[in-house]
Amino acid sequence: MKIIEKIDRCHEAISAVRPFEGHMLKQLKDYYRIGLTWSSNAIEGNTLTISETKVVLEDGLTVAGRPLRDLYETVGHGNAYNFMFTLIRENRISTTDIKAMHRLFFKEIDEENAGIWRKEPIIVTGTDYAFPHPGELDGHMSELEDWIAKERSKYHPVTFAGLLHLKFVSIHPFIDGNGRASRLIMNLALIQDGYQLAIIPPVLRAEYNDAIRQYQNKGNPEPFCDFIAERVYETQKEIMRLLHIPLPDIK
Template sequence: MQRGVTGTFTSSIAGGIACQAFIPNALPPIPPLLFDDKLQARLNEALLALGRLDAIATLLPDTQLFLYGYVRKEAVMSSQIEGTQSSLSDLLLYEMEGLPGVPMDDVQEVSCYVQALSLGVERIRQGHPITFRLISEVHQALMTSGRGIQRSPGEFRKNQVWIGGHRADEATFVPPPANELNACWSALEKFINDDPTPTAAVIKAALAHVQFETIHPFMDGNGRLGRLLIPLIMVEAGVLKEPLLYLSVFFKQYRQTYYELLQQVRTHGDWEAWLLFFVDAITATATQAVATAQALQRLLAEDKARLAPLGRIAGSATQILDALFAKPVSNIIALQAATSLTPATIGKVLDALENLGIVREVTGQKRNRIFAYSGYLTILNQETP
């Protein structure tokens, strides 16, 4: 539906240049959302996919093992949208105190994303609503190291910013002035917390994401935090037991369409076009997540079946493989802590697993070697929804 401009423009100054900043109308949209047959059918598909995804938390032997890698994949994808070069292997190497193959700032930003998501989910499970207090705390975690530490973590920006273009008066979009942020956030916070009327979780997440990106409340990290908001809303609403829905891969794959639809909401009020894109993102991403979890389970079973010829160390190799399934990049010290096997036994097992092509050593060093579970990383690195 074409509602026209979904906000008001106000004169502002950014970088010494006069410009027109956009202040969005409060949610929900007026006139109300129009759920025609096409949108309703695609929404139903998304809800079915979410149901299958949530079932993974029950069907997997240990959901946390899947979450460990999947959350880190999301952190990498979300940060890559913002321009970092870090890969999943870089992040896992960094966490094992190895040297990533990219600038340290890049991989630190990705690591902070993991911590921010974990903190947000923890606070929700403690009963905290999604308010400025929670968002501020999550933003601080997101910006605690790397380039973000100088960008006012946890505080609303105090100046006018613009998006796209080298001057504010030629920008693609100019978010609200700093003095409007409190009012804009207050209205969004009420909507997220069902004041005055409740909104279904999927619709709430879709609308709140656009509104957050439009308000652009912080100096940095808005894109990553806006994407984090989606699984947080799903977990708070009880749609997902675990934060398993991450749309960054889909948004990255269709980045141009994503940005165009955000802008189309602002300029034409076409929330329905955005919703079609959003529910398709959920369907594709949730379906891929289920397939990934199933592929990882098959990989572990198949690789364990390959261990029998190892003879006396086959039992130890099974323990090592289980430990690598929990953390697919590891070293002898970490594996010793996870299995209680001796370093000598672990070393023999890793050499045997490397000969079988199950693991690979990633440092090229004689000492302080770090090993990666190759098949696990190959599956997790598949980006196409």
């Protein structure tokens, strides 16, 4: 059975016990706020453990011996995650939304560049992909916004989310924080369509980056979309375990 078919079977089973409301919704939101913040930051080199991330986000405490930037990244990502959930009932992802999420994440790290398209060219280590020149960013991001609005319904929601991530990260519109922004908007697309988050553990960092490079260097999005689908499926299974929902027959 293909991964998308497995996802749809689980999606049906989870949807049968919806809607998630009140205390249950808050519990799920808070649970994944920790996991997504920790994993997304760790992929980029943040040194906080998942337990330390929980202490920073839930208790508002600092962690001795950790770089100040790592703490700012954790608090900022948590704030951007909260904002992401305010858009859950919208049927849009605009450049204004994307800038707002980046501003929340980045303002304590570099206030001058938070939520602002970069003003200089960038070179990303690990790839020889040529990212757009700063003068082209307004056009590329406007095209991406149009693509979201016009093409979204043509794809399975999980495939669309993967493609959105690829398109955004290949534009790289910010001076820093593009990876985390791409994972936030990908997950925004998923939750808007009623699907679970795609959480990428740092142990899969190499596989994740290799799949991005296959798109950027060869124009092949399939490996990345399959990779993201697997991550959504893992989250579905975890939610079903937590809520005692029987796993459907997916042999």
